[in-house]
Amino acid sequence: MARTREGAIKMAKKRGIVSPLGNTAGSEEAIADSNKNQLESLAKRLRIEAEKSETPLDEVLSKHLGVVSVGQSKVWTLKSGQEATFTPVTLSYKQLKSNTVVTFEINGREQSLLTEESLQDLSTLDNQQFYPAIGRRLSDNKIDVLDGSRRRAYVLEKNGAIETFSMLVTDDEISLSDAKALATSLQSVKEHSLREIGLRLERDKEAYLAEHGKKLNQAELAERHGLSQSKVSKALQAATIDSDLISVFPDISLLNHSDYKALLATQALLGDQLSDFTEELKSKVNELKVSGGFIKEDLKDKLSKLIADESKSFKPATDKPVVTTLFKFDNKDQFARKKVKGRNFSYEFGRVPKDIQDKLDEAISNILNESLQ
Secondary structure (H helix, E strand, O other), X not given: OHHHHHHHHHHHHHHOOOOOOOOOOOHHHHHXXXXXXXXXXXXXXXXXXXXXXXXXXXXXXXXXXXXXXXXXXXXXXXXXXXXXXXEEEXXXXXXXXXHEEOOHHHHOOOHHHOOOHHHHHHXXXXXOOOOOEEEEEOOOOOEXXXXXXXXXXXXXXXXXXXXXXXXXXXXXXXXXXXXXXXXXXXXXXXXXXXXXXHHHHHHHHHHHHHHHOOOOOHXXXXXXXXOOHHHHHHHHHHHOOOHHHHOOOOOHHHOOHHHHHHHHHHHXXXXXXHHHHHHHHHHHHHHHHHHOXXXXXXXXXXXXXXXXXXXXXXXXXXXXXXXXXXXXXOOXXXXXXXXXXXXXXXXXXXXOOHHHHHHHHHHHHHHHHHHHO
16 A cells, blocks of 8 residues: 555656645745754764764764864854854864965954964964864855964964864854954954054055045044054054065064164165065075074064165165156056166156146156256
């Protein structure tokens, strides 16, 4: 009898008469319920098989799924009042490398500045990770690291020598402002450098201008970020230092406001010759680093002195013209610059509109007539 009924159902399906979850009202809910039941059945079977093989469930999840729960979930109340559940997970080195990201606007830690030297204080991670990093799951299933990006960088620097990385991760959707506030409140161990704070302030200024059509002044920035106006001013100055010049220092957290002022002076002194200077400086910096025997603070001071001394005596190669940018266009194919080589100089313009060309011609002609006649 049962077989006859099954056969009838199969025949009806072929004819399009009956669908077990079909297109009738409530079919989507039925499909969802069916999927949930299958998932529960699979979870139950996984537990049973783990017990039969006398293998801890954590080990099964870690080996076959790559992510393992290592403790109880935590429910935190965010700045907005929303609650979010953070679940402990452990990532393999490969997962940490491919499945995690750091959003600077939220985390505030400039990843390009995390050098081997600046991460030396995290050597205890070679043996044990005492505190989990904190993250949120993104729509592409990657984990955005809100706190613990230095620990992440240290583990990645070890290229698999440290096999796992512990995190507390939320799958709840949380707002950008809540994520920023959480990252700030969780900031641990090492404060962000003046430059990192300045870069974050610059990003905030740009985002605010794009959204509201007006600029934030320093007082408004200070209020938005809970900083003094003095610190905002110093941080914004630090953010203007050329990245190549900053990269000379292995650990920028040691740089103070006086150091940044000196670097600003060097940058102003060299102008458009800065890139040539930093390129020529690299070999001397490497020699100083290789000589070794310095504690971090001493190395920072010696590098600062080297930059100051070299910039004063620096002369660009005589066979290369000195190029000065007269105006920066949004279009990379447009340019306005002056070239000086020896006693000769020239002005170069690229893709400048005809009406501007005419005005330039007239201005140059007037200046020459007034000055030379």
